[in-house]
Amino acid sequence: MNTAGDRLQDAARQAALALPDVSHGYPFTPGLDVYKVAGKVFLIVTDIVTDDPDDRIITVKCEPEHARAHVRGYASITPGRYLDKRHWISLGPGPGITERLVTDAVEDSYDLVAERLPRRDRPGAR
Template identity: 50%
Template sequence: MVDDTVQGRARERADELPGSELEHPFGPDWDVYKVRGKVFMLMTDVTGEPIVTVKADPEDGKALCQAYDDITPGYHMNKRHWITLRPGGAIPQDLVEDLVTESYLLVVEKLPRARRPVDPSLFGRTDR
């Protein structure tokens, strides 16, 4: 069964990514997804609604916040490098998946090459 909520789509995508691990370093109210020990996604409902926070390129994040009412600067994170996805139905499901993947790749590309579970320049490309 597919979970069509923002958190459900984000969770399903994160679970598919190589080396992705779910942890709870901030307690049971926060789902924290990491790759090789580095955070790429957080989920919680402590705000009163189920939100997803992901890393984003600063210019992309700014554009997304302007384009979607349900995308805001990162909750409790660096507002320049993180965005928060809120429920409301305005964010297309494929965009949620793309944003989780992009967040993951932004983190992976900063890892030493030997620790990367994938090559970020080739991951997801079909023209190899």
């Protein structure tokens, strides 16, 4: 059975892999599926299989003002787990967490990271 957390994570993975020049792997620990653009992290999928639905999250980079708005607006969006709480948010399954919201969060995170890269390292610059 595919749980809401699994669907959320699948949507995030698909959105990330549809973007240009994305790499992914497990550089930190086997339980964290990390997605990067030009070597910079923009998405972390907590890939730990437990019975706790709170472990089925994704973490994305976010502008601080947008991060605060998301945390205020959704019970299952929290400041980024294990990361800078101002610049990262974690999304878990819950009311209002749609596939579109997840896809938008992943794409926004990618754009935020990519636009801060040196021009020569940005996707499509080669």
